Amino acid sequence: RAALLTGRNHHSVGSGVIGEAGTGFPGYSGIIPDSAGTVAEILREYGYMNAWFGKNHNVPDWETSPVGPFDRWADQLGFDYLYGFVGGDTDQWHPALVENKKRIEAPKTNEDGSPYHFTTDITDQAIRTMRAAKAIAPQRPFFVYFATGATHAPHQVPEDWIAKFKGKFDSGWDVYRQETFERQKKMGIIPANTKLTARPNSLPAWDSLPAAERKVYARMMEVFAAFTAHTDHEIGRLLDTLDEMGQTENTIVIYMAGDNGSSAEGGLNGLLNEMTFFNGIPEPLEAKLKAIDTLGSDKNYNHFPAAWAHAMDTPFQWTKQIASHFGGTRNGLAISWPKKIKAKGEIRNQFHHVIDLAPTLLEAVGIEAPAQLNGIAQKPIEGISMAYTFDDAKAKDRRTTQYFEMVGN
Numbered sequence: 001r002a003a004l005l006t007g008r009n010h011h012s013v014g015s016g017v018i019g020e021a022g023t024g025f026p027g028y029s030g031i032i033p034d035s036a037g038t039v040a041e042i043l044r045e046y047g048y049m050n051a052w053f054g055k056n057h058n059v060p061d062w063e064t065s066p067v068g069p070f071d072r073w074a075d076q077l078g079f080d081y082l083y084g085f086v087g088g089d090t091d092q093w094h095p096a097l098v099e100n101k102k103r104i105e106a107p108k109t110n111e112d113g114s115p116y117h118f119t120t121d122i123t124d125q126a127i128r129t130m131r132a133a134k135a136i137a138p139q140r141p142f143f144v145y146f147a148t149g150a151t152h153a154p155h156q157v158p159e160d161w162i163a164k165f166k167g168k169f170d171s172g173w174d175v176y177r178q179e180t181f182e183r184q185k186k187m188g189i190i191p192a193n194t195k196l197t198a199r200p201n202s203l204p205a206w207d208s209l210p211a212a213e214r215k216v217y218a219r220m221m222e223v224f225a226a227f228t229a230h231t232d233h234e235i236g237r238l239l240d241t242l243d244e245m246g247q248t249e250n251t252i253v254i255y256m257a258g259d260n261g262s263s264a265e266g267g268l269n270g271l272l273n274e275m276t277f278f279n280g281i282p283e284p285l286e287a288k289l290k291a292i293d294t295l296g297s298d299k300n301y302n303h304f305p306a307a308w309a310h311a312m313d314t315p316f317q318w319t320k321q322i323a324s325h326f327g328g329t330r331n332g333l334a335i336s337w338p339k340k341i342k343a344k345g346e347i348r349n350q351f352h353h354v355i356d357l358a359p360t361l362l363e364a365v366g367i368e369a370p371a372q373l374n375g376i377a378q379k380p381i382e383g384i385s386m387a388y389t390f391d392d393a394k395a396k397d398r399r400t401t402q403y404f405e406m407v408g409n
Helices: 002-006 039-045 118-136 159-163 172-187 211-245 274-278 285-290 306-312 354-365
Strands: 049-056 081-086 142-147 253-257 332-336
Touching (some): 002 039, 039 049, 039 142, 039 354, 049 118, 081 118, 118 142, 159 211, 172 306, 211 253, 211 285, 211 306, 253 354
Parallel strands (some): 049 142
Antiparallel strands (some): 253 332
8 A cells, every 4th residue: 555655665665564563674664754755745736635535554553543643644645635444454334434533433324324334435425525626626636545445354245235146156266266267368368378376285175175164155255245346336436426527538547456465364264253363263163154144244354265365366376465476466457547548448468566556647647756745855756657558558568577575475
């Protein structure tokens, strides 16, 4: 996230680890330095109204209390408004909500009267903010950073969404992985001669599992799929609002979906409560079977098994937290900007990294990264704009080197 917002590699912005694991070593403090201003800070200098909705995991852990200090919260990162939560994850039914610097209680229902859900709430808030921005100051452009809690654990989503996926994963992760692989080839996302990486022996074959385990794990995947689809639906509402406002044509939308590669933090057996993983508390299968019908509700803080995460990272090896393989570093990305990008539905194969998003935005709006920001000399932006790929699918890659590192891996 720090790399995304600043256009610099994670160690350059003190984020070689998440803030909770910060140390005194260079690159691992969990603190974004003032010498690495965010794209939002730069845009604000040019008159943009900037708003952040959802997850903010860039406040040092020891500064997240209601008494701060607040000099590393969203407003100091260039945002005029924050509505979401501070930290790694939150309950989607009863979130630890923050508005700007104030802790607030979540309402009982969403604006449409449905039971409250965090993703729907931040969508409503973002829609309201975009409409207000154009109604009050139509001459000002806006920058919205929309970071859902999905699909990070806990996987929590309305039951009617889960019902849409009933039975769809009964064939298991091995079959699903092969089907995904063939679909990716058919769509042109991966080359036709790609070879599927093997499932590691440390992850069990689906057919080797007892029926009771398969039942639980299939249900956990149904919940995950529903959480993903629900999120996609809410982002669709955001895009529909741009249409209704007449802003679609000249709005650049960068949609990145994922959890730094899909997460294996659910362990081999999945979890009713993600906190048991962090505290080394075992969860018996019997408990999971009893809770199978409440997975996804506010009665659980659930996560799916690692083998499903591996399947979600098809065709690559491994998962989130494994920096040596693309399964632990790849997320899906889509970009739209009708006024400037004439291509629709095309694939781009140039190699790019999350640090390339900020310079892409700056080039799109015609702004150079400043040598100084707020009187402080700035580190060079290490990202490379992706704009050269917009109209040329065969353009030669401009990013020729990229490294990845996490916890020594």
